[in-house]
Amino acid sequence: MAAPMSASELLAALHAEGLTVVEEGNWREHNRNSKGAWGPVNGVMIHHTVTKGTAATVGIVRYGYADLPGPLCHGMIAKDGRVHLIGYGRTNHAGLGDDDVLQAVVAEKGLPADNEANTDGNRHFYGFECENLGDGKDPWPDAQLEAIEKAAAAICRHHGWKAASVIGHKEWQPGKVDPRGFDLDEMRHSIDSRLGARPDKPKPPASPKPPARPAFPGRGAFGPGQSNGSILLLGQQLVRRGFGKHYRVGPSKAWGEADRLNLADFQRSNKQLAGDADGHPGPLTWHILFS
Known part of the structure; x- marks a missing residue:
């Protein structure tokens, strides 16, 4: 013990x-x-x-x-x-x-x-x-x-x-x-x-490399009734950034309320976005999220 x-x-x-x-x-x-x-x-x-x-x-x-x-x-x-x-x-x-x-x-x-x-x-x-x-x-x-x-x-x-x-x-x-x-x-x-052996030489702490920033697909790609790869990409990036608490089974291609709530949390965390934290991605939100 x-x-x-x-x-x-x-x-x-x-x-x-x-x-x-x-x-x-x-x-x-x-x-x-x-x-x-x-x-x-x-x-x-x-x-x-x-x-x-x-x-x-x-x-x-x-x-x-x-x-x-x-x-x-x-x-x-x-x-x-x-x-x-x-x-x-x-x-x-x-x-x-x-x-x-x-x-x-x-x-x-x-x-x-x-x-x-x-x-x-x-x-x-x-x-x-x-x-x-x-x-x-x-x-x-x-x-x-x-x-x-x-x-x-x-x-x-x-x-x-x-x-x-x-x-x-x-x-x-x-x-x-x-x-x-x-x-x-x-x-x-x-x-x-x-x-029974000595451990390997320690490696320095490593952070995951951010993916190359994808092009913003436009506001029309997001919202109720929408389903596409950009929504999945958005959700996966929110999880990587630590803003996924509203997901229960993980991000998907279908837009849901969990996507909006997680994105609103991310927006509120950033002083450039906090004034318009409505959970809907625009070009600036997209740019900062994938930076």
Whole structure:
């Protein structure tokens, strides 16, 4: 058992393990601490997201769903190997699981079959969601698998844990199948091998490169009844900039009230736009949003 590391310690540990980290919005204060305790911590839990597309996935794990509010993890590991920090503290990722599994994790011994759901996993585990459809066919790129290994090793290294403290959601909660598509025992072997070696040379903090600014499509592309790629592009950029809290299932091509509310939040945050924060994009809003 251990007290959770601080947000700054987590960030430093991930960098020291050689990972590229993207800090999403107010991740340091984004948590579910009002709903229960966070800690003592005992291990790391790995999940898959059943989603496609990094920007949309970030939005989903950050804000969650109507019946499962976000954050849904501490970090989201994208297919390109970047670790997107989503929340810190108690997060909605583990749910109720088997107390026998928790005791095996604490003792760092072989896991029993999970056949009960009687213990609060959100209290005891760091959680990493991994961008994957979870159908057993969607590939796991080498960069992503290496990032999973490094992220888990970073936390284990900080707490003095072995890889036996790293489990999959399917090993914790009956009925769960994630993560599907790679072997957890092989992953734990790789983590233990990494823990026996010196970490990679630290990389400096990296911010995602903004996409090239797209041309403004005109005011008529946005509003009730409109559906097009520019609306999806707008929503994805709002999520990247940390203004996606009104999305429940992520941006789409169809204009909705969530798009208007998120854009109005963005406009109010910028002194050049705050005087006309109506949630409808004009050329200046578009230019600043994609700058």
